[in-house]
Amino acid sequence: MAEERHEDFPAPGTGVIIIIFFVAFVMFYFLNWKWLSMVWNIG
Amino acid sequence: MANEMEFRTCPITGKKVYATTQNLMWINAVTAVVFILIGGIMALLVALTRWPAVHLLSPEWFYKALTAHGLNMLIFWIIFFEVAGLYFGSSVVLNSRLAAPKVAWLAYILMLVGSILVDVMVFTDNATVMFSSYVPLQAHPLYYLGIILFAVGALTACGIFFGTLAIAKADKTYEGSLPLFTFGLSAAAIIAVFTLACGAIIYIPTFLWSLGVIKNLDPAMYRLLFWGLGHSSQQINVTAMVSIWYLLGALTVGAKPVNEKICRTAFVLYILFINLASEHHLLTDPTLSPAHKVFNTSYFLYLAVLASMIHALAIPMAVEVAQRKKGYTKGLFEWLTKAPWGEPGFPAMIFSLLIFGFIGGITGVVYGTEQLSIKSHNTWAMTGHFHATVVGGTTLAFMGLTYYVIPLIFRREIIGKKWASAQPYVYAAGMILLILGMAGAGTLGSPRRHWDVTFADSIIPFSFDPTVLLFTTIAALGGILAAVGGAMYVGVSVLSVFLGRKLAPNEAKLVY
Numbered sequence: 182m183a184e185e186r187h188e189d190f191p192a193p194g195t196g197v198i199i200i201i202f203f204v205a206f207v208m209f210y211f212l213n214w215k216w217l218s219m220v221w222n223i224g
Numbered sequence: 225m226a227n228e229m230e231f232r233t234c235p236i237t238g239k240k241v242y243a244t245t246q247n248l249m250w251i252n253a254v255t256a257v258v259f260i261l262i263g264g265i266m267a268l269l270v271a272l273t274r275w276p277a278v279h280l281l282s283p284e285w286f287y288k289a290l291t292a293h294g295l296n297m298l299i300f301w302i303i304f305f306e307v308a309g310l311y312f313g314s315s316v317v318l319n320s321r322l323a324a325p326k327v328a329w330l331a332y333i334l335m336l337v338g339s340i341l342v343d344v345m346v347f348t349d350n351a352t353v354m355f356s357s358y359v360p361l362q363a364h365p366l367y368y369l370g371i372i373l374f375a376v377g378a379l380t381a382c383g384i385f386f387g388t389l390a391i392a393k394a395d396k397t398y399e400g401s402l403p404l405f406t407f408g409l410s411a412a413a414i415i416a417v418f419t420l421a422c423g424a425i426i427y428i429p430t431f432l433w434s435l436g437v438i439k440n441l442d443p444a445m446y447r448l449l450f451w452g453l454g455h456s457s458q459q460i461n462v463t464a465m466v467s468i469w470y471l472l473g474a475l476t477v478g479a480k481p482v483n484e485k486i487c488r489t490a491f492v493l494y495i496l497f498i499n500l501a502s503e504h505h506l507l508t509d510p511t512l513s514p515a516h517k518v519f520n521t522s523y524f525l526y527l528a529v530l531a532s533m534i535h536a537l538a539i540p541m542a543v544e545v546a547q548r549k550k551g552y553t554k555g556l557f558e559w560l561t562k563a564p565w566g567e568p569g570f571p572a573m574i575f576s577l578l579i580f581g582f583i584g585g586i587t588g589v590v591y592g593t594e595q596l597s598i599k600s601h602n603t604w605a606m607t608g609h610f611h612a613t614v615v616g617g618t619t620l621a622f623m624g625l626t627y628y629v630i631p632l633i634f635r636r637e638i639i640g641k642k643w644a645s646a647q648p649y650v651y652a653a654g655m656i657l658l659i660l661g662m663a664g665a666g667t668l669g670s671p672r673r674h675w676d677v678t679f680a681d682s683i684i685p686f687s688f689d690p691t692v693l694l695f696t697t698i699a700a701l702g703g704i705l706a707a708v709g710g711a712m713y714v715g716v717s718v719l720s721v722f723l724g725r726k727l728a729p730n731e732a733k734l735v736y
Contacts (some may be wrong), residue, residue: 191541191548197556213599
């Protein structure tokens with residue numbers, strides 16, 4: 182077995198999953214506001 | 225009826241399993257599986273009707289099937305299973321006898337009679353009112369009575385759970401704080417009391433209205449209070465599901481949260497704020513002010529979202545730490561690739577977590593924003609959202625747990641272990657396709673709860689972007705695949721419970 186290489190944070194893989202989650206969240210949030218602006222023009 | 229004090233000791237966990245608890249868990253879990261079978265058949269019929277290439281049912285049968293699907297899946301399957309879970313989390317986990325087993329049987333009978341009444345009314349054309357049964361749509365009085373009986377039974381079961389916690393505390397059957405799983409179930413039971421109280425507050429006058437005793441019922445008040453039951457019941461599911469994630473993590477890889485206090489705090493945030501999600505259903509409703517909607521369903525609700533994100537971080541982190549302790553430390557993801565993917569509980573937990581968090585959670589927050597709700601409300605995208613939370617999330621987690629309850633509590637060997645191992649994959653794949661199809665078609669404007677998405681017989685002609693048909697087809701194929709996965713679950717669990725080899729008293733055996 183390889184040695185533990187991530188001693189500072191005990192779960193670096195989880196950290197990557199969480200970053201992917203936040204990126205997905207921000208993108209979906211942005212896209213929905215964008216779609217709203219396209220179907221509901223103001224001014 | 226078994227002696228209240230008769231128990232056996234589980235050879236794997238060392239926990240006392242009282243005969244009364246075991247019998248009550250058995251009957252509630254088996255009944256839950258019967259209702260998922262009914263709800264699943266209805267789901268397949270609905271999916272094949274929404275698919276224009278097949279368009280299976282007549283309008284009358286479509287709305288009947290849709291009503292039955294919602295009630296059997298969202299209420300009966302899940303709450304019967306949760307009652308079994310409450311008895312497990314209190315009596316078995318705490319080594320305690322169950323409080324008032326005779327009352328627990330009464331609760332079961334009330335729930336059973338109530339659910340049968342509801343289904344009979346729906347299938348005999350007396351309650352084609354959809355899951356929400358919005359006033360002034362009126363069903364037969366027995367439909368409302370059925371819901372009330374079911375709610376009273378479920379509320380009584382929550383009382384049994386709290387009573388058992390009190391007995392365990394008094395008898396000192398455990399030391400220190402409640403175990404995290406039981407703590408989470410306590411949060412679920414507290415939310416359940418609020419939920420069922422909302423149900424009683426609105427369904428009793430609605431029942432009297434259907435009898436003609438009350439002449440008028442305010443539709444706006446109905447909508448507000450109904451969702452106190454209708455959506456909050458899903459918050460019970462979320463809380464119970466998260467508790468089961470922790471349990472499955474412990475059962476499959478020996479995962480233990482890195483910081484249990486934070487996990488407990490997250491459950492408290494659920495109790496305080498999660499039920500505000502009920503008002504999401506009123507975001508396009510004119511009765512509440514915009515300030516009220518934004519403050520409650522955004523700012524306050526985000527504290528419950530924070531709780532979900534804490535759990536979503538804590539559980540994979542616990543799994544990763546447990547796996548790394550076993551030596552799976554290579555790279556970022558060896559802990560995940562070397563996880564027990566052949567044990568049904570592990571993929572069920574991971575897929576449940578991912579579908580709930582990535583799809584259900586993100587869409588929930590976005591669609592729950594007032595301005596964005598205007599675009600997505602009453603579209604199929606919303607249906608996609610809650611299939612990600614309640615089905616891909618809750619149901620899949622419950623299915624995963626079943627494969628451990630059968631050998632540990634019901635003392636039967638699993639029949640069809642390969643089928644059991646494959647089932648979470650098939651079900652999750654089907655659900656992901658179904659959800660993405662619904663979300664895609666809904667984003668392009670396809671309405672929910674509609675018999676004919678082509679509007680072929682519409683007085684005012686309308687046609688969607690052709691991509692809607694592509695997404696509708698993807699959803700239908702996903703629905704069929706999920707139905708296959710559901711049938712695998714029902715088949716394996718029913719065969720195992722009734723025909724599985726009886727395990728010897730000291731025979732320790734999980735799935736493998």
